Amino acid sequence: MASAAKNWSGLVTLCLGQEREKRQVSSQRTSLTKSNGAGALGVPSKPIIQYLPSYRMEPRNPLNKERLELTMRTIMNRNYNEDYLFHPRQSYHLAAQVSEEIKNSIKLMNFDRYRYIVLVTVGELLMQGLCSMVNFLWDAEKDGFVTYSIKTPKFIAVCTVFYLYYD
Structure with a gap:
């Protein structure tokens, strides 16, 4: 031991x-490099540039709710018009395509610092009701949602776009 x-x-x-x-x-x-530096040759050394904090609280391109609603309305009316017939499997895939198309068109608008959730719900009207509820924890000043619905005697289509400010 x-x-x-x-x-x-x-x-x-x-x-x-x-x-x-x-x-x-x-x-x-380090002492050798300091003595052989630019100051020893008579050339002034570069000053160290210090920047102030540049944190922005507001986006450069803020979200325009009217443009967002117009885009959503245009795409929904093009896909869910009078010629549309509800079928469970086809409607599922069409709703996925429409939500993706709406999301991509909103992203092309380049609203700064926003994330989007696009929800498209389609159902056949057969004397039933529909109740939907969503809860979020969000900033009431910067976050929000836009919704648009199409109701015909045969079907109902509802699109909701949630926009969330992302620092």
Whole structure:
């Protein structure tokens, strides 16, 4: 046990000694580079530029709710018109395509710092009711939603776009 402690203390001493040598060599190198720098040649060294914090709280291109609603309305009316017939499987795929198309067209408007959730719901009208509820924790000033619905005697289509401000 005494030999293990002796070996251990010898190892610690060896490591500390190597660390001390590394610090001395690096300090010698930095002193050499400082003395041989641009200041020694008579050329003034570059001043260090310090910038102020530039954190913006508002977007450069804020969301325009009217443009968003117009885009959503145009795409919905083009896909869910009088010629549309409800079929469960086809309606599922069409709703996915319409929501993706709306999301992509909104992204092309380049509203700065917003994330979007596009929800398209389509159902056949057969004397039933529909109740839907969504809860979010959001900033009441910057976040919001736009909704548009088409109701005919055969079907109902509802599109909701949630826009969430993202810092």
